[in-house]
Amino acid sequence: MTAIKHALQRDIFTPNDERLLSIVNVCKAGKKKKNCFLCATVTTERPVQVRVVKVKKSDKGDFYKRQMAWELRDLAEVDAKDASKENPEFDLHFEKVYRWVASSTAEKNSFISCIWKLNQRYLRKKVEFVNVSSQLLEESVPSGESQSVAGGDEDALDDYQELNAREEQDIEGMMEVCEYAISNAEAFAEKLSRELQVLDGANIQSIMASEKQVNILMQLLDEALSEVDTIEGKLSSYEEMLQSVKEQMDQISQSNRLIQISNTNNGKLLDEIQFLVNYMDLSKGHIRALQEGDLSSSKGIEACINASEALLQCMNVALRPGHEKLMAVKQQQHLFTELRDTFARRLTNHLNNVFVHQFNHFSHFKMTIPQFYRSSCMSLPGHDQSSTLSQHMAELTLPKHNPLHRDLLRYAKLMEWLKNTQREKYEGLSRTYVDYMTRLYEREIKDFFEVAKIKMAGTTKEGKGNKFATLPRKESALKQETESLHGSSGKLTGSTSSLNKLAVQGSSSRRSQSSSLLDMGNMSASDLDVADRTKFDKIFEQVLIELEPLCLAEQDFISKFFKLQQHPTLAQGEVEESDGGVPSRQPPPGEHRHFISSTEKDMVRLMMNKIFQSIEMELNSLIALGDKIDSFHSLYMLVKMSHHVWTAENVDPASYLSTTLGNVLVTVKRNFDKCISGQIRQMEEVKISKKSKVGILPFVTGFEEFAELAETIFRNAERRGDLDKAYVKLIRAVFMNVEKVAIESQKTPRDVVMMENFHHIFSTLSHLKISCLETERREAKHKYTDHLQSYVINSLGQPLEKLNHFFEGVEARVAQGVREDEVSYQLAFNKQELRKVIKEYPGKEVKKGLDNLYKKVDKHMCEEESLLQVVWHSMQDEFIRQYKHFEGLIGRCYPGSGITMEFTIGDMLEYFSSIAQSH
Numbered sequence: 001m002t003a004i005k006h007a008l009q010r011d012i013f014t015p016n017d018e019r020l021l022s023i024v025n026v027c028k029a030g031k032k033k034k035n036c037f038l039c040a041t042v043t044t045e046r047p048v049q050v051r052v053v054k055v056k057k058s059d060k061g062d063f064y065k066r067q068m069a070w071e072l073r074d075l076a077e078v079d080a081k082d083a084s085k086e087n088p089e090f091d092l093h094f095e096k097v098y099r100w101v102a103s104s105t106a107e108k109n110s111f112i113s114c115i116w117k118l119n120q121r122y123l124r125k126k127v128e129f130v131n132v133s134s135q136l137l138e139e140s141v142p143s144g145e146s147q148s149v150a151g152g153d154e155d156a157l158d159d160y161q162e163l164n165a166r167e168e169q170d171i172e173g174m175m176e177v178c179e180y181a182i183s184n185a186e187a188f189a190e191k192l193s194r195e196l197q198v199l200d201g202a203n204i205q206s207i208m209a210s211e212k213q214v215n216i217l218m219q220l221l222d223e224a225l226s227e228v229d230t231i232e233g234k235l236s237s238y239e240e241m242l243q244s245v246k247e248q249m250d251q252i253s254q255s256n257r258l259i260q261i262s263n264t265n266n267g268k269l270l271d272e273i274q275f276l277v278n279y280m281d282l283s284k285g286h287i288r289a290l291q292e293g294d295l296s297s298s299k300g301i302e303a304c305i306n307a308s309e310a311l312l313q314c315m316n317v318a319l320r321p322g323h324e325k326l327m328a329v330k331q332q333q334h335l336f337t338e339l340r341d342t343f344a345r346r347l348t349n350h351l352n353n354v355f356v357h358q359f360n361h362f363s364h365f366k367m368t369i370p371q372f373y374r375s376s377c378m379s380l381p382g383h384d385q386s387s388t389l390s391q392h393m394a395e396l397t398l399p400k401h402n403p404l405h406r407d408l409l410r411y412a413k414l415m416e417w418l419k420n421t422q423r424e425k426y427e428g429l430s431r432t433y434v435d436y437m438t439r440l441y442e443r444e445i446k447d448f449f450e451v452a453k454i455k456m457a458g459t460t461k462e463g464k465g466n467k468f469a470t471l472p473r474k475e476s477a478l479k480q481e482t483e484s485l486h487g488s489s490g491k492l493t494g495s496t497s498s499l500n501k502l503a504v505q506g507s508s509s510r511r512s513q514s515s516s517l518l519d520m521g522n523m524s525a526s527d528l529d530v531a532d533r534t535k536f537d538k539i540f541e542q543v544l545i546e547l548e549p550l551c552l553a554e555q556d557f558i559s560k561f562f563k564l565q566q567h568p569t570l571a572q573g574e575v576e577e578s579d580g581g582v583p584s585r586q587p588p589p590g591e592h593r594h595f596i597s598s599t600e601k602d603m604v605r606l607m608m609n610k611i612f613q614s615i616e617m618e619l620n621s622l623i624a625l626g627d628k629i630d631s632f633h634s635l636y637m638l639v640k641m642s643h644h645v646w647t648a649e650n651v652d653p654a655s656y657l658s659t660t661l662g663n664v665l666v667t668v669k670r671n672f673d674k675c676i677s678g679q680i681r682q683m684e685e686v687k688i689s690k691k692s693k694v695g696i697l698p699f700v701t702g703f704e705e706f707a708e709l710a711e712t713i714f715r716n717a718e719r720r721g722d723l724d725k726a727y728v729k730l731i732r733a734v735f736m737n738v739e740k741v742a743i744e745s746q747k748t749p750r751d752v753v754m755m756e757n758f759h760h761i762f763s764t765l766s767h768l769k770i771s772c773l774e775t776e777r778r779e780a781k782h783k784y785t786d787h788l789q790s791y792v793i794n795s796l797g798q799p800l801e802k803l804n805h806f807f808e809g810v811e812a813r814v815a816q817g818v819r820e821d822e823v824s825y826q827l828a829f830n831k832q833e834l835r836k837v838i839k840e841y842p843g844k845e846v847k848k849g850l851d852n853l854y855k856k857v858d859k860h861m862c863e864e865e866s867l868l869q870v871v872w873h874s875m876q877d878e879f880i881r882q883y884k885h886f887e888g889l890i891g892r893c894y895p896g897s898g899i900t901m902e903f904t905i906g907d908m909l910e911y912f913s914s915i916a917q918s919h
Helices: 002-016 105-123 133-137 147-149 152-159 165-177 185-209 211-279 284-294 298-315 328-363 370-377 385-394 402-421 423-463 475-483 495-505 517-522 527-561 598-611 615-629 634-653 656-684 700-714 720-744 750-768 771-796 799-813 821-825 832-841 843-858 868-895 905-918
Strands: 018-028 036-042 050-057 064-071 077-078 089-093 097-102 128-130
Touching: 002 018, 002 036, 002 050, 002 064, 018 105, 018 517, 036 105, 036 634, 050 105, 077 105, 105 133, 133 517, 152 298, 152 821, 152 905, 165 750, 211 615, 284 298, 284 328, 298 402, 328 423, 402 423, 402 475, 402 527, 423 527, 423 598, 423 615, 527 598, 527 615, 527 634, 527 656, 527 843, 598 656, 615 634, 615 656, 634 656, 634 700, 656 700, 656 720, 700 750, 720 771, 771 843, 771 868, 799 821, 799 832, 799 868, 821 868, 843 868
Parallel strands: 077 128
Antiparallel strands: 018 036, 018 097, 036 050, 050 064, 077 089, 089 097
C-alpha cells in the first residue's frame, strides 16, 4: 500500500500541487468487482482545498489515472454502516449517495479517521459522521506503519506550530550566550538541563514556604462553615413563620377569586339585560304609529315607515342562547307579532282603498269612443259627424298615470316591509293592483286603438275627398253601423272586424283596397296615395310612441313599488348588521325573504303580461287592418317596428316592451313576406292582350315604383337586409315573367318585349343605385343589348337579297381555295352577272324597302320607352356594315372592273334620315 501511495503521489498529485494524506482500496457495492482507490488530498498552496479523488488503474497499461474528484465541503454525511462490528462497507453522501466496500476494515477506519481530522481542521465540523465509533474519532493514531497509513504527515502537520517573534528572539539570545550551541549541541543540551533542575528546586521551595498560608486558609474555611450552620437555622425558623402566612394568603386569594367570579357574572347579566332592553324595546311613539298612524298624510306615512322598520329590527334581533326561554322576551315577541299583524291588516286595507279610489278617479273622467261618437251624433243633429269626430280625435294619445304612480310610491317602503313580514298579504295586494290596472288599461288601450283604427281607415276616405262621409247613407244607418263596433256598455265588441269592414267600404271607391306591383304598373302612384301612406305611417308611429313610455313607466313603477329590483341579498339564516350596528337575523321559515333573482324578473314579467294583455292583440289587429287597407303598409310597419324594437332592447333587453314588440315584429315581418309573395304571385298570373302590342309590362313599372317607395321608407333603417332579400326575390320574378310574357306574346315580337322591358329595368336600377341588385343591373343591360341586336338582325334580314346570295357564293368559292382575283373568271360569278344583280337594286327601291321596314318597327315599338330611334339607328349601322362588306368583296374579287353599287353610303344615310323625319 505504501508503494502505491508513493506512486500515486508522484504520478498524479505532485503535478497538480497536491499532497496525498490517506488512501483506501475500494469497489462499488452490489456490482461487479472493479477496484479503485479513494484518496484524501490537500493542496500545497493556500487557501487549502481538500478533495476526495477517485483513482482507477488504466485498462491499457499499468499506470493510474484520475477519474473523478469531489470537494470535501460538498460531503454531507459519512455512514460507516456499523459502529460496533467490523464492516468494510461505508457510504459517502455528496450530491448523491456513493456506496463503497473497502478491501479491509482497517483501511476503511483509517480513511474515515483522516476525513474526520480534515473536517475538524478545515470545515469546522460541517460533515456528519453516522455509525462511526467514538473511539475512532478521538484516539490518537500510534506511530509506525499504521501512522503512515493513517496519515502521519497530517499528524506532523497538526503538531507543528510556528514560532512567534518573542520566541525567536529568546532562542537567538540563548544561542549568542552559548556560542558553541551550534558546534556542540550536547554541551548546549546539558547546560539547559542543569538550568531546568535549578528552576524545579526553586519551585519546590516556594511550595513549602506557602504551607503556613494554607493552614490559615483552612481555619477560615472552618469558621465559614459554622456561620453557614447558624444562618440555616434562622432560615428554618423563617420558613415555619412564612408557612402560616402562605395559608392565610391562600384563603384570601380564594375569597378574591369568588368575588371576581361574582362581579363577572353580574357584568354579564347586566350586558344581557342591556342587550334585551336596547334591541327589544319599541318606543310608545312607534307603537302608536303602528296602531293608529295616519296612512293618508305624508307625515303619518313617514312615521309608519320608521315604526315598521323599528318593529322589523326588533323582530329580527339575533337572540343569544337561552333568551327565548325568558318570560319577558316571550311577552315582547308576542307584542311584536300582534303589532305586525295589526299594522299589516291596516296597511293592506288602506292600500286596497287607495287602489279603488285611484281607479275610480281615473275611470270617472273617461269617455269611450263609442259613447263620445253617439253623444256627438245625438247632441248635434244635422252636423257633419265625421268632421266632429276627426276634430276630437286629432290628438292620438294615451292617458298618463304619473299622478297615480307618484301617490303610490309613497308607500314603497311599507310594501317592502309587508313583503318581508307578511308575504301572503303582499301577494294579495299585488293581485289586487294587477286586477284594477288590467281593467283600466284594457279600456284605455282599446279606446286608443279604436281611435287609431278610425284614423287609419280615414286615410283612404280623406284621401279621396272624404268619400266615406259623403256615401249615400242615411244618418240612422251611419249611427247603426257605428254602434255595431261596440256593445251597449261602452266596451269594444268586435272592433277589428267592423273597422276592417269600414276600411274596405271606404277604400272601395278607389281603384283597389290593396296595392300590388301590377296595380302600381297599371296606373302610377298618385300624390293622394303618397299622402295616404304618409298619414298611415304617422299614425302607426304615434301609436308606438304612445305605448313605449306607458309600458316603461308602468314596469318601472312595479319594480319600485313592489320592490322587485335586482340586487344581492343574504342567504336565509345569515346574521347581518343593520345601520345602527344591531345584530339581526333572517325571518323564520314562514317569513323568509325570497332571493331577488330570476324569480322576481319572472314576477315582473307576469304582472306586465297580465296588465297589458291586450296590447299585443290590439297591435296585431291594427297591423292586420293596415295590411288590409294597403299591403304596402307592411313596409312602413316593418321599419317603424324594427326601430322601436331596437330602441327597447337597448334600454332593457328583458323588458316587457322589448319582448312584446319583438313578438309583433315577427307578425309584421310575416306580413311583409306575404306582401312580397303576393306581388310575385300576381306577376305569374298576369295576362296580356292578344290584339294589342305589349309595351312595358305593368309589373315592370310597378317594380320601379315599389323600389322608389321602399328606398324612401328604408333609408337608414335597421332592417335593410330584409328589403335586400325582397329585392332579389322580386327582380328574379320580374326577369322570369318578362321572358314568360315575351314567349307568349303574339302581337309583339319576343325580342321587342325583352328589349323594351329589360331596358326599362336597367334604367330603373341605374337610377336607384341599389347595391344588392348590381349583378341584376348588369344582367338587364346584357339582355337588353342582346335582344336589341337580335331584333335588328332579324328585322333587317337581307334587304339586298339577290346581291346577298351572289356574294355568299363568292365567299364559298374563296373558301374552297379559289383566289379572290380569279373569282371573276367563274361563269356564275363573272362581272356581267355582278352588274346584272346590282342593277336590280337602285337607290329608289332601297329607300322604299327601308320605309316599309320603319313602319313595321314602329308598329312593334311602344311609345313609353322611346326606343324607336335607338332601334332605327342600330339598323342603319347594320345596313352600312353590310354595304361596306359588299364593297370590300367587289374591290378584292373584281379589281379594276369599275363596278360599284347603284347608291352610296351618303345616299343610305340620307334615306334613313329622311324616313325617320317623315314619320
